[in-house]
Amino acid sequence: MLRSLARIRHRMPSCCPLLVSVRNEHKIPEKLQSVETDKDPEFSAMVLYYYHKAAQTMEPELIKEMEKYPHMKAEERQARVSAILNMLGSVSTSVEVNFPIVRKNGTYEIISGYRSHHVRHRLPLKGGIRYALDVNESEVKALAAIMTFKCACVNLPYGGSKGGVCIDPKQYTVDELQTITRRYTMELLKRNMIGPGIDVPAPDVNTGPREMSWIVDQYQKTFGYKDINSSAIVTGKPVHIGGINGRHSATGRGVWKAGDLFLQDKEWMELLKWKTGWEDKRVIVQGFGNVGSFASKFVHEAGAKVIGIKEFDVSLYNKDGIDINDLFEYVEEKKTIKGYSKAEESKEELLTADTDILMPCATQKVITSENANDIKAKLILEGANGPTTPAGEKILLEKGVLLVPDLYCNAGGVTVSYFEYLKNINHVSYGKMNSKSTSQIITELLNSINESMQQCSDDYPEIKANKKLTKIRECTREADIVDSALQTVMESAAAGIKHMAHKFELCNDLRRAAYVWSAFKIFQALESSGISQQ
Numbered sequence: 001m002l003r004s005l006a007r008i009r010h011r012m013p014s015c016c017p018l019l020v021s022v023r024n025e026h027k028i029p030e031k032l033q034s035v036e037t038d039k040d041p042e043f044s045a046m047v048l049y050y051y052h053k054a055a056q057t058m059e060p061e062l063i064k065e066m067e068k069y070p071h072m073k074a075e076e077r078q079a080r081v082s083a084i085l086n087m088l089g090s091v092s093t094s095v096e097v098n099f100p101i102v103r104k105n106g107t108y109e110i111i112s113g114y115r116s117h118h119v120r121h122r123l124p125l126k127g128g129i130r131y132a133l134d135v136n137e138s139e140v141k142a143l144a145a146i147m148t149f150k151c152a153c154v155n156l157p158y159g160g161s162k163g164g165v166c167i168d169p170k171q172y173t174v175d176e177l178q179t180i181t182r183r184y185t186m187e188l189l190k191r192n193m194i195g196p197g198i199d200v201p202a203p204d205v206n207t208g209p210r211e212m213s214w215i216v217d218q219y220q221k222t223f224g225y226k227d228i229n230s231s232a233i234v235t236g237k238p239v240h241i242g243g244i245n246g247r248h249s250a251t252g253r254g255v256w257k258a259g260d261l262f263l264q265d266k267e268w269m270e271l272l273k274w275k276t277g278w279e280d281k282r283v284i285v286q287g288f289g290n291v292g293s294f295a296s297k298f299v300h301e302a303g304a305k306v307i308g309i310k311e312f313d314v315s316l317y318n319k320d321g322i323d324i325n326d327l328f329e330y331v332e333e334k335k336t337i338k339g340y341s342k343a344e345e346s347k348e349e350l351l352t353a354d355t356d357i358l359m360p361c362a363t364q365k366v367i368t369s370e371n372a373n374d375i376k377a378k379l380i381l382e383g384a385n386g387p388t389t390p391a392g393e394k395i396l397l398e399k400g401v402l403l404v405p406d407l408y409c410n411a412g413g414v415t416v417s418y419f420e421y422l423k424n425i426n427h428v429s430y431g432k433m434n435s436k437s438t439s440q441i442i443t444e445l446l447n448s449i450n451e452s453m454q455q456c457s458d459d460y461p462e463i464k465a466n467k468k469l470t471k472i473r474e475c476t477r478e479a480d481i482v483d484s485a486l487q488t489v490m491e492s493a494a495a496g497i498k499h500m501a502h503k504f505e506l507c508n509d510l511r512r513a514a515y516v517w518s519a520f521k522i523f524q525a526l527e528s529s530g531i532s533q534q
């Protein structure tokens, strides 16, 4: 079926006017038109471009939906749809904060930080905080928009936000980083930009549980001292101060699960002419930070061969596969993959090396029109936010590559953040009240069935729990509950994306399918709550 869709697609315009007879009015804004061919587009422009392509695809369907208002004239329906679609293409609020710090050597430095709220159709908003030199307002705004679509994609009731501080954290002592984090937190609190019911940050590039614990502490000692939900000011906290088991590895785990939901799907694998499953699939990963390392670990444990790892300072290669758990032990001690002796240091550009699966898990704009033609992988799992430019993606789609897009592929992190948030505002950890009783019910039920059956006949074989039931029975630890809930979330989002790909005949354009799947839900929330109130 997908192959036949692929043939149809070449004959069709890129949006899908076959489904409904309403005219498509939504235009890609003039300033974004060059993005489709741009070698190095502005990051914000490429995110908006992806969104507007999806908006074009879905607009006729949305206008049709407005027929539920029989009193509205056609132009009014069109105007309402356009207003909401345009609203989704812009950012509600963005702040820049600048503050001085005194460095260890006595010098003064002005630090710049940002926080952007994209669409407030659901509160709180949600999005990480990154520390990097390329952080600027336009990038943070674009990343906030990705968060809105990401949360909607996996059905989380959040608007999207993002923050960042423009520093290279390696150049600062731990004390200096703590000062910066606490001051940045205060600046955002004073402006009502963060809070458990407003906007809840989380780790992102170069931040982690340590930074989150500084933020919670700063909030609890100042603005939040009377707030019973104060620990919900951020997610991604250390477990002992209200974090959740499984959050640290969640984004990488989600990358693996997202890939798995396509790799185990016969119909989608036919498109690649692949057998289902991970066994013997060769994988190259770019980035071995939090996302890349855990994504590699999970695909390795699922049976794939991780043959290459590209880091900013070194690339490792082993055609027989690298034992990622062994590499984890090495990195734990050395804090780098450099010098790992069970793989060779490669001078080759690993992004374009021979492999089946590529997982860009580092940074944005690494797959562009410059290298897309040379990419050998047939399946790309976007662990990073925005690693592929529209011009790069166009080439890949034409080559028949299946690209699982960031807004779905790396949504595992924010999904488990949501579980952590629920744990915090519910003031009870997962499984504390009922997991033992669930496992007892399963055991007692099996016992009871067996007793009854044996009363009927002596040689009745004992009924045992199958693999799935055993997993549910053993699901009593918080980490297991988190894993199983994440699985449910990823499965339902994958089903939605696949459905949109079929419905709008988008073939292998999974990004557009994912944006459409997300934007429909945001549209409905905005439309039914009255857009002028946002």
Ligand code: GLU
Binding pocket: 126, 127, 128, 129, 150, 200, 201, 202, 203, 204, 205, 235, 385, 410, 411, 413, 414, 415, 417
């Ligand atoms: N920084 C992560 C992301 O980009 C996680 C965000 C969160 O947990 O709020 O998805």
